[in-house]
Amino acid sequence: MEDIRLAASLFFEQKQNLPLKNIAQTEFSTLTQTKRGLVTKKALDEHLRQRHPECLSSDLAAELDANGDGYLTFEDFLVYRYLFQMRPVCGHCKAIVKLVFYTCLDCFADKSKRPTYDLCPKCYLGKKFSHPHNLFVNNYAMVDNVRKPPKDVPFGAKVGTSVGVGVGANALGKEIIDAFLPGSGS
Numbered sequence: 001m002e003d004i005r006l007a008a009s010l011f012f013e014q015k016q017n018l019p020l021k022n023i024a025q026t027e028f029s030t031l032t033q034t035k036r037g038l039v040t041k042k043a044l045d046e047h048l049r050q051r052h053p054e055c056l057s058s059d060l061a062a063e064l065d066a067n068g069d070g071y072l073t074f075e076d077f078l079v080y081r082y083l084f085q086m087r088p089v090c091g092h093c094k095a096i097v098k099l100v101f102y103t104c105l106d107c108f109a110d111k112s113k114r115p116t117y118d119l120c121p122k123c124y125l126g127k128k129f130s131h132p133h134n135l136f137v138n139n140y141a142m143v144d145n146v147r148k149p150p151k152d153v154p155f156g157a158k159v160g161t162s163v164g165v166g167v168g169a170n171a172l173g174k175e176i177i178d179a180f181l182p183g184s185g186s
């Protein structure tokens with residue numbers, strides 16, 4: 001979680017993401033707070049269930065509580081916002097994926113389908129899921145493949161070519177680059 005914390009703070013420090021930080025600030029201020037301006041784990045749990053009913057991560061608030069005192073700071077809250085901005089929810093166990101995920105290339109290529117179909121390593125490697133397609137790639141392998149096509153191919157096209165699908169991938173490019181931010185790899 002330490003690495004994600006760092007990636008989250010870098011993300012919200014970027015100028016273009018300041019509006020997102022302001023939205024997060026407003027959202028944080030709607031939660032019941034203690035005198036010290038902290039939010040209880042319980043309040044965040046409830047907020048999570050209401051705001052993201054698609055996610056069934058049961059211990060996320062506890063994981064976000066950096067010092068384990070049962071209260072969350074705004075910085076802890078930003079990690080939560082960052083995860084839901086940048087990471088998928090596993091299509092099978094419905095937990096938010098923190099680092100490695102496997103995405104279905106057929107669903108990925110079909111832009112009319114949002115969100116994409118992604119799996120956490122446990123569900124993917126344990127073959128616990130049932131899905132009509134069977135071509136998956138993990139986020140790190142995808143980044144690695146971006147290096148392979150010739151240099152003069154535009155970045156978006158590189159991503160599309162390298163994963164074997166016709167994706168014009170500006171938005172995706174952002175996510176892929178993020179996966180390589182310092183610290184999100186362990």
Ligand SMILES: [Zn+2]
Binds near residue numbers: 092119123
């Ligand atoms: Zn899963």
Ligand SMILES: [Zn+2]
Binds near residue numbers: 105132
């Ligand atoms: Zn699929």
